[in-house]
Amino acid sequence: MSEASLEVLLKALRLGFIGEQVERIEAQAVAEGWSHSRFLKCLCEFEHTERENRRLARYLKDARLPVGKSLSGFDFAACTKLERRRVQQLAADSTWVKRAENVLLFGPSGVGKTHLAAGVGLAMVEKGIPVRYFTATNLVQLLQQAKLNLALEKQLVRLDHYPVVVIDDIGYVKRSESESSVLFELIAHRYERHSLVITSNHPFRDWDQIFSDTTMTVSAVDRLVHHATLIEIEAESYRKKAAQARQQRQSAT
Structure with missing residues (x-):
């Protein structure tokens, strides 16, 4: 599968944060000999963390607290x-x-x-x-x-x-x-x-x-x-x- 098609698939699945970091994390996985499951887990953790951070930032802005x-x-x-x-x-x-x-x-x-x-x-x-x-x-x-x-x-x-x-x-x-x-x-x-x-x-x-x-x-x-x-x-x-x-x-x- 080409890199271009992977990027398209990630966007279609609304996994934009993974798309931004997949090359960097893949390089680290290859260098350190990660298993496929560890590589996938790292990608999912990154996506989850980034979504949470952006959600909390949105909540904070919307709250309008002093x-x-x-x-x-x-x-x-x-x-x-x-x-x-x-x-x-x-x-x-x-x-x-x-x-x-x-x-x-x-x-x-x-x-x-x-x-x-x-x-x-x-x-x-x-x-x-x-x-x-x-x-x-x-x-x-x-x-x-x-x-x-x-x-x-x-x-x-x-x-x-x-x-x-x-x-x-x-x-x-x-x-x-x-x-x-x-x-x-x-x-x-x-x-x-x-x-x-x-x-x-x-x-x-x-x-x-x-x-x-x-x-x-x-x-x-x-x-x-x-x-x-x-x-x-x-x-x-x-x-x-x-x-x-x-x-x-x-x-x-």
């Missing part, structure tokens, strides 16, 4: 009351996603909620799980536009492509029927089907500021916490500390 927010870069020492092992367990074990459980992160502004949520999301992407990050404001705008176009259900189904949806700063949703209703539709749609990772500046007792009536608030909270890990962060704002440090440096010069 850049540089991995758990390895989180300052756990600044959050002395945060259960580090609990967060790391969420990142290490993806079974909570298979069980359609939620992760709810609470704390004041600037303590690292977004960083933790993005870090957990990144860990899931690295395990081959599609993730999509939204600020709550952008997500609500997307859902509102879909509702205006009579396509809210279709949009919710599109989001089903992501086993994990991260909603950052849910407290910034305005207490209006148009905004809170589409957010509730999303929570109800994903309940016991797919996972949500939510950050909030407000504890549950203040969620009447998010949803337009108490019944909707209770129903939303009930669905979210039924299968959920709740994490509360108590620490001084990173942004406040950074501002104070800058001010001290400027005063010293």
